[in-house]
Amino acid sequence: MRGEEETNQAIERYGDTVRRLCMIHLKNEADTQDIFQTVFLKYLLHDRPFESREHEKAWFIRVTLNACKDLLKSFFRSRTVPLEELTNKAADLTDEAREVLNAVLALPQKERDVVYLHYYEGYTAPEISRLLGKNVNTIYTNLARARERLKELLGGEVHG
Amino acid sequence: MDERLKQAFDQIHAEEGVKAETQAYLNRARARSRSPKRYLAMVAACLVFLLVGLGGYQFYFTPTTILSIDINPSVELGVNRFDQVVSVQAYNQDGQELADSLELKFLDYQTALERLLASQSVAGRLAQGELLSITVVGEDKDQSSRVLAGAQACTAGQENVQCCHGDMEVLEEAHHAGLSMGKYQAFLELQALDPTITTDDVAGLTMRQIRDWIAALESGGTAEEQESQTGGSGGRGHAGNGHGHHYGWGGYE
Structure with missing residues (x-):
């Protein structure tokens, strides 16, 4: 499990990337918050080290896109705004x-x-x-x- | 166009509120997983479950009273604190056959007793004048008295049936000798009259034969003198040891 400082740094470093991916997929703020929590919780629990910054960034992109897809598949997306x-x-x-x-x-x-x-x-x-x-x-x-x-x-x- | 796209996306930032909430969420997740409470609670719950299960099993399946039933088939019924039969132990070949032919487990002891008495093997022998001995042994005096009374009620209509209390220590000795309780008690009486008699001598005898033997010894005759009288019933003569007349068995209770 990663420490607080490490996850805070990651939120600062990749928060914008995650936010932009959310923007092109999601429909509202609550969903975006959901994705942030899902993605960074995965990061918190992801114990294997990344080979490089690029590797880490690619990991974040992939995890975010998957999380968005999972969310969109869920039943509740029908209640969201256009x-x-x-x-x-x-x-x-x-x-x-x-x-x-x-x-x-x-x-x-x-x-x-x-x-x-x-x-x-x-x-x-x-x-x-x-x-x-x-x-x-x-x-x-x-x-x-x-x-x-x-x-x-x-x-x-x-x-x- | 590249530049326009870049500039447009550049204006999208993660809101501070979203970031702060995410940080708080991660801290909560961290605290949750670090705290041993959940883990401990789970282990404790499993343990309680296991103990209740084991305890319940023990509570139910431990015989608190033993009903030893002897004619020649010797069977011991273990009765739990709810007066239900939880074990059936045979002490000889006939007993084993009898136990196998009847489904006595988990029945109320009175029902089990009724089934035993009604079974061909027991009913047939009773009709032939054999003696049935029911010995009740239990640490709980209340229960064993109750079971004894129940057994007496069950067998009230039968002649040649004798019900009595037994002693826990004697039960252990009996099992050590490989005999059922009823037979062992009769053996003890016999041994008191003739110390040379061993458990092997009585193992193959029916209760009637042992009783007759006791009666013969009590009346002062020797086994040899009584020899000619016995051996007929059921063809269960015992080499070297004769069996006496029917003297009834008043006073045993």
Whole structure:
């Protein structure tokens, strides 16, 4: 079991990543809190050391995505608010950011993951395929489709 | 576009409230798992469960009173504190056959006794004039008196049935000698009259034969003199030891 200092550091270091993944999957604050607790409790109980920071970060991404999927599968998600409302709630977003994020949220779920991991976290398609356990060609396809959709929605060039 | 996506995601941060609540949650989880209370409580609960189970088993399955039933089939019924038969122990071949043929366990002792008396092996022998001895041994005087009274009530309609109390120490000696209680008590009476008699001499005899033998010795005759009178009933003659006349057995109770 990890110590308090270690978990606090992890919350500081990976909290934003977990939060962003929650944002592209979940519909409300309560669910986000659930995911935080699930993910960091797993970290608390995860005794094996990580090979590197990258390894640790990838672990957090994978665990968070799985936790989100599990939550969405559960019966209670039907009572939650629609996805689009979330970004509106986040009052401190700029209009520009809100527009971009709404465009991302308009994508199918599998494309959202890929867009986030590629454009924000900087993972390459082969890295994403390993992280998500999917065929690398599927990732390329997802990326290409997402790029097209975003271009339509936001205008301008998306470089991949 | 890359830049726009980056900037947009950059504006998403984990709220301080969410982080604080998560930290508090982890601390609670840590405290819960570190505290030995839950573990101890679980172990204690298991232990109590086990002890209650074992205690209950002991309480129920420990015979507190022994009913020794002898004609020639010698059977001992162990009766627990709820007056139920919890063990059936045979002391000879006939007894074993009798015990096997009847399902006496977990019956009320009176029902068990009735079944025994009604069984072919016992009823047949009683009809032939054999003697049935029921000896009640128990540490709890109240229970053994109650069981004795119950046994007497059960056998009230029968002649040639004798019920009596026995002693715990004698019971142990009897078991040590490989005899059932009723037979061992009769053997003790016999031995008092003729110290040369051993338990082996009486092991194969029916209660009637032993009683007759006692009566013969009491009347002053020797075994040899009585020899010609015996051996007929059930063909259970015992080499070297004769058996006396029927003298009844008043006063034994």
